[in-house]
Every structure is written in C-alpha cells, then in structure tokens.
Amino acid sequence: MAQAVMGAVLGVAGAVAAHAATFVYVSNADSQNISVFRVDESAGTLAAVETVPVGGTVMPMTLSPDHRRLYAGLRSQPYRVVSFAINPLDGRLAELGRAPLAESMAYLSTDATGRYLLSASYGGNQLAVNRIGENGVAGDVQQTIKTGPMAHAIRTSADNRYAFASVLGSDAWLRLRFDATTGQLTEDAAPAYALPEKSGPRHFVFSSDSRFVYLIDELDGKLHVLAFDRAHDTVKPIQTVSILPADFHGDKPWGADLHLTPDGQFLYTSERTSSTLGAYRVDRATGKLARIGTYATQKQPRGFNIDPSGRWLFAVGQLSTQMSVYRIDAKTGALEETGQVPVGKGANWVEVVRYTGSNE
Template sequence: MSVRATLVAAVLFAGALGSGVSQAATYAYVSNADSQDISVFSLDKSSGSLAAVETVPVGGTVMPMALSPDHLRLYAGLRSKPYSVVSFAVNPLDGRLIELGRAPLAESMAYVSTDASGRYLFSASYGGNLLAVNRIAANGVAGDVQQTVKTGPMAHAIRNAPDNRYVFASVLGSDAWLRLKFDASNGQLTEDAAPAYSLPPKSGPRHFVFSPDHRFVYLIDELDGKLHVLAFDGTHDKVKPVQTVSILPPNFSGDKPWGADVHVTPDGRFLYATERTSNTLAVYRVSAKSGELTRIGTYQTEKQPRGFNIDPSGKYLLAVGQLSSNMSAYRIDRDSGALALIGQYPVGKGANWIEIVEFEGSNGN
C-alpha cells in the first residue's frame, strides 16, 4: 500500500471514532525482538481472554514501543541496524496496524516515549549513552532526529513530566535520574547541571512511572533488586525520597538481581514490578496518602519477564518473557491486587514489550 493510501486509511480510522460506528475495544501489542515482528491481540474486557488479530513483520529487532497521546499511532523502535522508528496507524475498529513510515533513530534505543502533545518522540540509548528527540509530523509520523544529549553510561528510560515542562531520564551506569527542561515549542531539551535524584552506587536505575495523581514517582533498579518511591513536587518538578523496597522474592537464590519493569494500576491502588532472575512479578499495595508500598504477593510468571503492562480498565495484567514463547494474562482482584492467571497465549521469539490501548464506544454525538 502506498504512503498516500495508508494515510487516507489512517484518517478514515480516526474518523470512525466519531462516526457512531465504533465499538468499545481493547487491543494489546507485543514486540518480539528475535522473530522481528509485533503480535496484535484483542482483549475481551468482560472475561480477560485474548484473541490473536495479526502478526506484523517489521524487518528488524523490535523492542521499545510507545502509543501517541490520542492512541491512533504506535511507534516501534528497531535495535538492529539501520536503527529506526516505525510509525504505525492503529485501526480502532479491529486493532490492526498499518505502517506509515520509518525514520532514523540516533542509536540503538532501549526506550521510546512521546511528549504530552504527541509532537515529539523521546528516546534513550543504553549502548550509545545518549538521549534523543525526533520530531513527529502533524499526520503522526515520526521524522528525523533533531537533537541528541550525551549522558553517562547506559541511558535506559525517558518520559515527560505530567506538566510537559520537563523530561526525566534514568541512566543506569551512572546511577542517576536526570531532569531536563523541555521547550514544547521547538522540542529542545536542556539538562540540569545536577541529577534530579542520585542513587547509591551500582543501583542501576531502569524504568520509572508517575502515579496517576502525579504525586509520586516509582523507579525500579536493574542491579540491586530495589524499587524507590519518590514524592513528586508538581509545582517545581522536583522529588524527594520516601521509601525503598525490595523487588526480590523472599526465597531469592540467584547470583544477582535483575529488575526490569514497573507499572501502577490506573486507580493508583496497586503497583507491580518484574524481576528477571527469579521470573517473578511482585505486587504491592500503594498508600494513597504517602505513596508507600506494602508487599502483598509474589507470582511466578514467564521466563525472563522484561516487559508487562496493565490494561486501561485496571482489570487485567499481561506479561511476556524474553525466553518464553507465551504471554500470560492475569485478572487483577480489585480489592486485594492479587493476580489470577486467566490463560497463556503464543507470541513471537524474544517478546519484551507490551502496549495496550482502549477505544471507547461512540454514540454518534
């Protein structure tokens, strides 16, 4: 299909949302690095069961993904040469993906995300020790790199602050969580002289998320088995430490911890984190007042669980493992946060990242 045809199709998909013909639907996207494709599933919100929709070849080692703020675009980073980002249109009627274009990335990127406006794509390079910004065109297609910012060793994640005035980035090799001023008018980043938060040596800060009410940040380490709770001052975009907890299971016997991913339920009541050495998901109750975490359970999951995610309703959690050929689907108990396995579903090789999108039904108004 030509670029013109795909763009027309994407516009039609977007128009369907307001035409009264769309139905409420939830879709999950799994990037499979070794089979170089993306698995697409539809999620039944009433039962949590999944149905395979399609498998989309991408011709490269696909790993980090991000949805646009309006959920009509999916961006997938390729970590094999030529390093690039693939922009897809998401069809809200059936979840299928249509490739709209490809653009260079500055390096092999471990993480991609967009700013709050959807006009810029941020990325962090573990091997290149840098952060980068790509412009996103009005049609939602990512363009060329417009800025790179050198960091310490092994930059791992980058996300905008809720107010979009700053961007934060974790740098695993220098045990630092950086703050960069973000100019949304031109997409430029300016790094602060000092990190927003410095961690103990050999912590290895990796992924982080903001709480739904934007009062806290949860930052997981890769190297020491720890998870940090930081109080977030939204007025000044600063943090202060509140608590540090272990993500390791009580009977951990591995040679070294290997933290991976962290997510919070949409209501902010429960937090989940993955640890790859033990192949486990740790579950915590979140204090609404202090943001502090109380461990409530540990669950075995897919082997080497690098990525997982929670659906927008907060009812289901999906997890994949890089050394597993399946994705596990769990029901989240709304009162306790406990996980109940619903089923397992085949995915590609080297599954490592999950994005989930929900489209609400239209009443034609």
C-alpha cells in the first residue's frame, strides 16, 4: 500500500514544473488532525485542501530536506512519528507509516542528509535519533541521550558535523558531535553556551550564512544573538533584546517561536502571554537586531512560519481556531494582516513548502 502511494506521488512529480504552488500545513493538537491549505502567492489568500486525521495529539512537524516528506509527532500515547508523502501537485498528504518515538517529543528536525530524524523531549529530558529509510519513512529509535530538564529543540549545523540542542530547565545550549554515517550523537562535556539562570532557552535558528544563531527564551522575554564560529562550532554572545511589547503587563513572559525570512533581512518572534508577534530588522554584517514593531495575533501563538518567498507569514494560536495571514513589507519588514482562515483546536505548529521545477 505504502509503495503504491509513493509510486503515485513520484509519478506526478515531473508535472510540478508547470504547476508551481505553495502549501501550508497546520498541526491541531486537540482536534488530532492536520489542516492543509494552498496559497495564492500573489494575494496571500488560502484555499483549504483537506484536513487529515492522525489519531493523536499532533504537535511538532518537520519537512525532509527535499520537501517530499512531512513528519508529524504525536504527543499522546503511544508516542509516534507519522511519515507523510506530500503530493507536489495539490499538497495532499498520504500516510506512509508510523514509528515509535522515545518519548513525548516537543521538537522534530532532520539532519542535512534526510537520513535521520532528531527529536527533543520536554517531559522526558532527553534527545533521540530515529533512522529514516531510503523511502523517506521514519523508522525505529536508534539512540537516546539524557539531558537536563526540559529539552526543547534540536537542529544540526549546516555542515551536518554537529547538532545543537536547547535545554530549557538547565538554561543550556548543548553541542553534540553528529556522525552522518551512523546517525550517532556524542555530547560535549560542557554546554556550547550557558544562559542566565531561569532564562529557559526554547527555539533557535541559524542565519542562512551560518554566521549567527538566534535563540529565544521561554521564561524571561529575551532573544539572544550569538556569533557562530563555523570553523570550531562555538558561539559568543553579541546582543540580547526583548521580545515583549512596550506595554507588557502579564504576570510572566512566555516566549515561543522565531523565524527568519529566507533572505535573512528580518526576524520574527512569538510571545504567548501578550499574544503578539515581534518584528526585527537584521544587520547582515553584524547579526544585530533592531526592533521594527509589535503585532497582535491569535491567542497564545505557540507556532508560526514564513513562506519560501518571504512575502507571507502564517500564525496560529493554541487558544484560537483561526490562522492569521500577514503580508511582510519587503522594504521595512512590517506586518500587515490580510486575512484569517479556520483551523482546528489547539493549533500549534506551521510548516510551509513551495514546489517549482527546481524541486525536481
């Protein structure tokens, strides 16, 4: 069955060049499904394609490097990763298989080769690696590594030599040597970067040229800019800014997510207590950030993402059943909300993929 589905997907792939399209995927934890939309790239409007039931509390998702597969993590028992083939013509998902996850995982990513699925467990205090088959289907867990409390994200560097992981409860950003041949991780004795106590590092992204790392805290309302030494895979801090609106009056900050535009000019963050998005201009030479503005968004915005053109931002809220669409001003980075579309309950994660002839 899975082989037939994959064959059908590959069979239509050659027609994509004549049908360039962008698709948005939203995981809805409480509805236990994934919403699929097609984007009108000129207007930013969304057309519903399908809603895919997954039979569990679906939260983190990630794409394969070739964007042919979508992996979705279930945080209800039994903990599983669901592998989907993406039809590049219409964006529809075809389930290819399910495999165990080591724990309830807050974050998923793949290494640069697409042969390994990396994950971080907030409740299980660990990182894990699953092998991915040649067919793009995630398989069994092959390694787990214990961390301090509340591991929250894991990603490899661009050259795939190291993986880095944020551990919220121990205020640490870890460096782990990664063997791309075997998929094995080896943790350094000391963190790559130690953050202030009770800062709660959560998500992070590398700049496209790998010269900088941007790391958002969950607990203190801060965003860190780190200079990244690509020769030695080490970092040093160069700036810390606030993600909070100027009129913040909440009991405590609650940082969530961050994303760079593909051209690296702008960075955006989400803050759940105030239900806002923060926008920043990036100095490409120094990596430093300058605040552009603050924008209201859906209630409790755990996740958002930016389309590959850098023109549109899509934001969801865990306490909302709508997704907001924003136009990104190419010159200023300012956001303009252009519409909303219905999503499921507990919407928390957004992935965006664009297919063109160059995807083949």
